[in-house]
Amino acid sequence: MFLKRIGEMWEHLSIRIKFLVAFFCVLALVSVFNLYLNNNNYSITDQFNHTVMNYYAINRMHLLVVENYNALDSFLKTLEPEEKIRYQKTKEDIQGMIEPLYAEFDSLDIYFNIKAIANSTNMYFSHFEKAISEREQGIENYYVSFYEGRDIQRYTVGYIQSLLNLSLSEGMKLYSQVVREAEIMRHLSIITIVALFIFSMFIGLLLTNKLVNPIKKLARTSMSMAQGDLDVQPVAIRSKDEIGVLAESFSIMNANIRKYVQDLKQKVEIEKRLHEEELKIVRMEQLVKEARFGALQSQVNPHFLFNTLNTISRTAMFENAEKTVKLTRTLANLFRYRLRQKSVIVPLSQELHIVGEYVYLQKVRFGDRLEYVEIVSDECKTVPVPILLFQPLVENAIIHGIEPKVKGGKIRIKAMVKQDKSGQAMIVVRITDTGVGMSKEQLEQIKNFDVTTENCIGVANVYHRLRIASGNNSQFSIRSRINEGTSIEIRFAKEAFYDAHQ
Numbered sequence: 364m365f366l367k368r369i370g371e372m373w374e375h376l377s378i379r380i381k382f383l384v385a386f387f388c389v390l391a392l393v394s395v396f397n398l399y400l401n402n403n404n405y406s407i408t409d410q411f412n413h414t415v416m417n418y419y420a421i422n423r424m425h426l427l428v429v430e431n432y433n434a435l436d437s438f439l440k441t442l443e444p445e446e447k448i449r450y451q452k453t454k455e456d457i458q459g460m461i462e463p464l465y466a467e468f469d470s471l472d473i474y475f476n477i478k479a480i481a482n483s484t485n486m487y488f489s490h491f492e493k494a495i496s497e498r499e500q501g502i503e504n505y506y507v508s509f510y511e512g513r514d515i516q517r518y519t520v521g522y523i524q525s526l527l528n529l530s531l532s533e534g535m536k537l538y539s540q541v542v543r544e545a546e547i548m549r550h551l552s553i554i555t556i557v558a559l560f561i562f563s564m565f566i567g568l569l570l571t572n573k574l575v576n577p578i579k580k581l582a583r584t585s586m587s588m589a590q591g592d593l594d595v596q597p598v599a600i601r602s603k604d605e606i607g608v609l610a611e612s613f614s615i616m617n618a619n620i621r622k623y624v625q626d627l628k629q630k631v632e633i634e635k636r637l638h639e640e641e642l643k644i645v646r647m648e649q650l651v652k653e654a655r656f657g658a659l660q661s662q663v664n665p666h667f668l669f670n671t672l673n674t675i676s677r678t679a680m681f682e683n684a685e686k687t688v689k690l691t692r693t694l695a696n697l698f699r700y701r702l703r704q705k706s707v708i709v710p711l712s713q714e715l716h717i718v719g720e721y722v723y724l725q726k727v728r729f730g731d732r733l734e735y736v737e738i739v740s741d742e743c744k745t746v747p748v749p750i751l752l753f754q755p756l757v758e759n760a761i762i763h764g765i766e767p768k769v770k771g772g773k774i775r776i777k778a779m780v781k782q783d784k785s786g787q788a789m790i791v792v793r794i795t796d797t798g799v800g801m802s803k804e805q806l807e808q809i810k811n812f813d814v815t816t817e818n819c820i821g822v823a824n825v826y827h828r829l830r831i832a833s834g835n836n837s838q839f840s841i842r843s844r845i846n847e848g849t850s851i852e853i854r855f856a857k858e859a860f861y862d863a864h865q
Contacts, residue, residue, distance in 0.1 A: 420460060473529045690727060711746045733773075734774070760794065
């Protein structure tokens with residue numbers, strides 16, 4: 364109702380007011396976009412300033428600890444009051460810098476590190492104060508307390524260095540996030556600028572067409588009617604501005620005569636357009652399906668490649684060339700399988716073979732920490748499946764499930780034939796690992812199957828390719844528990860991919 368009222372108000376506006384409204388709309392969009400970009404830039408700058416100030420504070424604490432030790436050492440040797448004052452000043456500065464650090468970081472590791480710095484500084488300050496007191500009283504073995512405090516002070520320096528390293532690590536994460544956000548903002552800026560340009564052109568063309576086209580139509584209609592030809596198209600204009608009033612006068616003159624013929628022509632035109640639109644929609648859906656399939660098919664995670672190449676390099680250094688040759692050939696088989704495969708559908712046995720090649724490469728890296736088992740019925744081996752359907756899931760299980768686990772784990776692939784409720788033969792493939800598992804939050808994020816989300820690309824890729832290749836006639840489920848492992852089950856009809864295979 365509200366939009367309808369706005370439309371009616373727009374139709375009744377004069378041509379001058381319409382141009383002014385369009386101009387201010389474009390200007391408002393540009394202004395809002397600029398304000399958003401400026402606010403985002405200020406936010407990024409604040410984040411960097413905050414990170415740099417943390418680095419500066421930690422580094423200054425390190426310098427103060429060293430200066431504090433030097434001042435104490437000089438005082439114990441010379442008993443100069445200025446050195447004692449310098450020692451007390453640096454001590455107060457160090458103690459005053461520790462407490463604010465708690466509020467600057469959220470990491471648990473950094474919290475414990477700051478806690479260790481606080482405890483160790485209190486301990487070695489107590490030893491240093493004792494050494495100062497004994498030195499001022501003339502006790503000869505004052506150096507015992509001094510050396511005890513010095514040993515603890517060295518640990519404190521190590522804690523500060525560790526805190527600086529952790530802070531640098533947090534800073535790198537922030538930097539990576541900011542870089543990603545900046546890249547997104549760059550693309551968003553380009554898209555927005557192009558969209559604003561197109562929108563401005565569209566508004567300009569729309570307004571000019573609203574003026575020029577009706578005038579042309581009115582001119583042609585008036586000439587035809589002046590020559591006695593009443594079989595002319597009525598000039599239909601919805602707007603109620605100056606041109607709309609003029610066009611309405613012409614439309615009333617020939618409305619009754621043209622009504623029947625116009626209805627017939629409109630009906631034929633509508634049917635023709637509907638048919639053309641239906642053909643366009645069908646073709647577009649097919650093109651989108653093919654494009655999505657090709658895009659998802661082409662996503663390859665190079666993570667295991669770098670680990671494998673490192674393994675090959677280390678193996679070549681410490682062993683004879685035979686094992687290196689086998690590793691290289693296995694890796695070459697994987698790439699040959701991916702790059703030279705003419706069909707996107709292969710037998711399940713061939714797909715499992717390439718999974719075994721991949722697992723062999725990983726077993727060289729993980730050794731006894733990785734165990735792999737295949738249980739596949741003979742009836743399943745010849746069933747066609749999409750290429751690279753299982754390898755990304757096994758890779759995901761190894762990287763995110765087995766690798767973080769100190770004792771390693773086991774991966775099992777089991778393929779069998781089951782009958783569903785309607786009696787149809789279904790292929791059931793389960794990929795199970797005994798890795799670290801996932802929390803409920805992580806599992807829910809994975810189940811979104813978003814190919815742009817970090818750590819979700821492999822699973823999302825397989826899910827979408829499976830759905831596209833099977834025409835949504837497949838099932839994909841994931842279960843996981845912390846410290847117990849993860850299980851992925853894929854179900855599809857035995858004949859689901861035969862057409863694509865042929």
